[in-house]
Structures are given as structure tokens and as C-alpha cells.
Amino acid sequence: MHAIYLYPSTCLFEGTVMSLGRGTPFPFEVYGHPNYRGSDFTFTPRSVPGAKNPPLLNQKCYGVDLRGLPDEQIIANGFDLAYLIDAYKNLNMGEQFFTPFFEKLVGVDYIRQDIIAGKSAEEIKEKWFCDVVQFKQQRKRYLLYEE
Secondary structure, three states: OOOHHHHHHHHHHHOOOEEEEOOOOOOOOOOEOOOOOOOOEOOOOOOOOOOOOOOOOOOOOOEEOOOOOHHHHHHOOOOHHHHHHHHHHHOOOOHHOOOOHHHHHHHOOOOHHHHHHOOOOOHHHOOOOOHHHHHHHHHHOOOOOOO
């Protein structure tokens, strides 16, 4: 369940040069890269059933272990770009951090530019606040259960 709670935020790493733990016992609960600085936490993606050729296969990755985060905190934070912004700043690769697949995952074209411009997760999240309010209003008539 923990990986499921983290997935909306960590799946975006699939549109970057980072590993999100595919090929380990804890996919979507960690992120890392061989050049990630300042971390003692390591993992090495391996070829396993369900992840035959994970990104950074057989490379020792340094990074962040999110397994200790309480589920309640993850749920309260919702879709959280802070992990992605941390990795972007840490690797200091500029545009090369992202792959062309990133926009397909995130669904909009401005998030990459905002991260590169140095905006915070909160500043970026404010951009879609009105869209979320509008969507919640539209979906009300289709809900089977109370929120």
C-alpha cells in the first residue's frame, strides 16, 4: 500500500534519468542515480520478473529512501513534486535530467519549465488549483459515495 500512496509522485521519475526502484524489492518507494550526491542510502536495480530491464540496470544508485514516510503524511501531501525537484537540483544536469516522456507522464507542458526555472513544489501546485476545484465540481454528479 505504501508504494501505491507514493506512486502518483514517484512515477514521474520514469520521465527522467533517475531510477525509482524498479528491479528492487521496493519500487516507487525510493529514487536514486549513480551521481546523486549527499546520500548514504544505496540500491542497485536488477533484472527481476516484472522489471526485466529497469533504468540504471546493475548500477549502484545513491538516493532517497521514502519507505519511512508515514502513509498519513503522503496522503496529506497528495501529488508531491518535492521529490522530483530534489533530484533535479541534486544532479544539476539541467534539461538533460528530463526525457521526452516526461510531459506524457505529467500531462502538461509547464512543469518542466517551472522546475528548471527554480519554482517550488508549492508554487507549481498553485497553478493547477483552480483546475482541481473545477474538476471536483464536475465530477460530483458521478460520485457513488460521499467524499
